[in-house]
Amino acid sequence: MKKDELRTPVSQRPHVIESTHVEKGIGENVSVFINDKKITVPFGTSILDACRENQIHVPTLCHHPDLCIAGTCRICVVEVEGMRTLQTSCSFPITAPIKIHTSTPMVRKARRHIVDLLLSEHYGECYTCVRNNNCELQSLAKEYGVDEYMFGHVTESRYKVDKSSYSVVRDMDKCILCKRCVRTCIDLQEVGVLEAIDRGYETHISTFMEKPLADVICINCGQCINRCPTGALKANDPSDEIWEAIDDPTKHVVMQTAPSPRAAIGEMFGQEPGKSFTGEMNTALRRIGFDKVFDTNFTADLTIMEEGTELIKRLYSALVKKDKSVALPQFTSCSPGWVKYLEHFYPDYIPNLSSAKSPQQMFGALIKTFYAQEEGIDPKDIVCVALMPCAAKKFECNRPEMNSSGFKDVDYGLTTREMGKMIMEAGILLPEMPQSHFDNPFGDASGAGLIFGATGGVMEAALRTVLELVTGEKVENFFDRANITPVRGFEGIKYAEVPVTKVGPVPEILKNLIPNWDWLKDATLKVAVVHGTANAKKVMEDIKAGGKFSECHFIEFMACPGGCLGGGGQPIPTTEEIRKKRAQAIYSEDESLPVRKSHENEHVVSLYDKFLTDGPCGEISHKLLHTHYIKRGKFIV
Amino acid sequence: MLLEEKNSLSEEIEKYVNEYGNNRAALMPILQAVQRNHNYVSDFAQQEVARMLDIHPVEVYSVISFYSFLHSKPRGRNIVRLCRTIACDMVGKDAVEKAVTRELGIGFGETTKDGKITLEFTNCLGMCDQGPAMIVNERVFVKLDPEKAINILNEIK
Known part of the structure; x- marks a missing residue:
């Protein structure tokens, strides 16, 4: 045996690691030396985390704070005294008082070779x-x-x-x-x-x-x-086509901007995350050559009116008329990634999905009908571009059923990154732009539309409106400064119960749908907020099994972690920390706005007066603002 | 694929799942069983396995693409693999290779027109002292010469 061992090359001899008694050390602290500096860390911390907490730079490539450890790229190797080979710091848990060196000739050479x-x-x-x-x-x-x-x-x-x-x-x-x-x-x-x-x-x-x-x-x-x-x-970058449309004098190029890009676009210009550039961006977009710059938050407000009304209609049919065919809980349909996820993985639950279009598509339909009519422009000459934090919006605007205006409702979906690139290409330094407002007739939107960008935002906006319409009282009476904090935050799945303590008169706008609110007296509205499709899967499985979430009335789903502000079209990198800062930017901008509830947005009210004359979920709005979904299923042909 | 075939394939996979378990660890034996019975794991079979084990189809495909003995494209009923590693190469693999290709009229990596035999190279079979070696389905033949190899092929034909 001894003789055999000597024959094996050094690299293949068994590497004996002293027993570290793993069970014993959990919860305790370990002192290690990193670059001869004594550092105490909790047992089980990875070398990488220990280094980062102590401002020692270790490069990484395959490591990402949102993802599990992989250790595939090897760039984070460090030298651990007593170990024969270099160790990947991201996947090496500290369980013993070891000595680590992050910059030795061997480490540097290895990294360069890697x-x-x-x-x-x-x-x-x-x-x-x-x-x-x-x-x-x-x-x-x-x-x-x-x-x-x-x-x-x-x-x-x-x-x-x-x-x-x-x-x-x-x-x-x-x-x-x-x-x-x-x-x-x-x-x-x-x-x-x-x-x-x-x-x-x-x-x-x-x-x-x-x-x-x-x-x-x-x-x-x-x-x-x-x-x-x-x-x-x-x-998939459409900016060349957009430049072409801008340079074409016969085209009327209209931009609609979602709430999240404005909270992140500064990052493209070297700004710290967590600062909104709404006004600056509007000026920059006009200088690039967009004829009109609108706020998608306007249709976010409209979404709340439509989706909220749909919810009330569903609840009324289910609770009062005892209609068993009504699908509850109602799911939000703002996130095109989530919509496609449901179509693929849970096609049986498509009836639960709100039939209201996403704000982007609502705006497209309105621009090519209402706006074209108001301004006297032929809708075929209008090019509608949507600035979105999202890759799936590019797919959504190309869905064949999204043409209720008679034309392709939204021509191009543009991500924050591509927009930043276009602004740079135009030679504009965004942070130095003067501020300006959005264009009429849609004007500035409410704070409720703005918080669509963060997870829980749709729910909060909907609750602000539904509570006021039902109780006839100000939301501020129930929640401090109308901040519905139970649905905020970054936990993957949030569940909240909102009691309806009293009911008021039915507002004018809903009179043709329901006679009174008595059936909601002393009811408790159960809502949930879910972001990331992994969490959505958990909730869907729970609903399938008839668990807690199947008793909810309304559930907000967002495909991306953190909601739209962590979307796939946002500036890179996106981490938990950056997402929190962007959310902060959105929420503080919401608090600074004079109007913070969708139904108080005067432009929305006037749109229902002038154009969508039969009210929310009426015939016109059904034609323009609602859609249907496809049972896609999981099978790949 | 006909609906009937699909149903029988689903039933077959279900049988394997009952036998080997419905967790990730059962993936390999299930795939091997399908491979043994059908000579390849069709895209439908892959998706059925994924559905029953509650994993993603692409993970099943990833595993199949990793292993040389699992296939996602149809293969012949018999798979003949000739060792191409150095020990066999030095004792006459080339002669066997030429004889076999001439006999079957196909190159390595190809399948005969009647779908009976697929020719492939393989890496070391561990028969270095008895080369050239060839493995037909799951049976190993050693100390080959062109004549012997052709006889073996004729037997399975």
Whole structure:
């Protein structure tokens, strides 16, 4: 035995690790030396976290705070005294008083070689890449002084670019196999579209049976784009077509901007996250050449009116008329990623989905009907562009049923990143722009529309309106400064019960739908707020099993973690911390607005007076503002 | 695929799931059983396995693409794999390779027109002292020469 051991090469001899008595140390603190500095951390902390907490820089690539540990890229290696090889700091839990060195000649050489090896299979030019100057691989190459391709460099493309999807473009030549997108798709979103296919040198990230992305069950949320460290995943960019429309004098180009991009676009211009650039952005958009700049929050307010009325109608049919066919709880339909998720994974629950369109599509339909009529413009000359924090909105505006104005309601969906790029291309420095307001006839919207951007926002906006319409009293009487905090925050699933303590008279706008509110007296409104499709799956399974959530009346679902402000079209990077700051920006802007409830928005009221004359959920609004869904199912043909 | 075939395939997979379990760990034996019976795991079978184990179809495909002995595209009823590793190569693999391709009229990686035999290369079978080695379905043949190899092929034909 002894003799055999001597014959084995050093690299293959068993590596004996002293027993660390793992059970014993849990909950205790361990003192370690990092770069000869004594640091005390809780037992089980990874070396990476210990370093980051103590301002010691360790580079990472496959590591992402939203995702599980993978340890695939090896760039975060450090030297641990007594260990034969370098250890990946992201996946090494501290369980003993070890000595760690983060910058020894061996570590530095290894890191340089690792980056060099990644580059040896990375095809593409930085100049022509969408991620130029915002690429993690590029910055690592700079950081570790890779000045020549020691291990060669691919000179020919190996994969075809997959442009089949309206939302996500995959260029696997640029992929470095960090598997962030795989972990995003399978763990974070539980959609399961991407995986590593084949083995060894042949390994690449692909879909089921290598089918184009448009043919598989991708929900277009774009979270993978937001996690990708290189330019392998990007959004389908329509900016060239938009420039063309802007430069065409016969076209009337109209922009509608969602609430989330304004809270994040500053990040594209080197600003700290958490600062809104609403007024500056409006000026910049006009200078680029958009003829009108509207606020999507206006139709968010309209969504609340339509969806809220739909909810009241459903509750009335179910509770008073005892109609068993009414599907409750009602699900929100604002998030196109969530809508497609439901169509694929829970098609039996499509009746629960509110038939109201998302704010983007409502606006498109209104611009090409109401606005065209008011301004005397031929709707075929109007080009409607939507600035969204979202990749799935590109898919949504291309849905064939979204043409209730007789034209394609929204022509292009543009992400925050692409908008930032267009502003830069026009030579405009966004933070230095003077502020300006949105254009009429839709004007400035209410704070309720604005908070659509954060998870819980739709629910809060709906509650503000429903409570006032039902009780006839101000929401401020129930919740301090109308901030409905139980539905705020970043927990994946939030559940709240709102008691209806008293009822008032039925407001004018709903008179033709219900006679009185008596049936809601002493009722308790049960609501839930869910973000991220992994959480949505949990709630849907609970509803299927007849659990707590099946008794809810209204559930808000958002496909992306954090809601729209963490959307797949937002500036990269997006982390929990950045999402919180963006939410803060949105909520503080909401508090600063004079009108904070959808039904108090005078432009919405006047729209119902002038155009949608038969009220919310009436005939005209059904034609323009409501839609239907497709049972897609999970099976990939 | 006909509806009837689909139903019988579903039933078959259900049988395997009952036998091996309905968790991720059962994925390999289930795929091997399907592969043994059908010579490949069709995209429908992959999705059925994924549905019953409550995992994503792409994960099943990922596993199939990783292993050389699992296939997602139709293969011949018999799979002949010739060892291409150095020990077999040095004792006459080339001669066997030429004889086999000439006999079947197909190259390596291809299937005969009648769907009976698929030819493939494989890496080391662990028969380095008895090469050249060839594995037909799950049976190993060693110390091959062209004549012997052709006899083996004729037997399975």
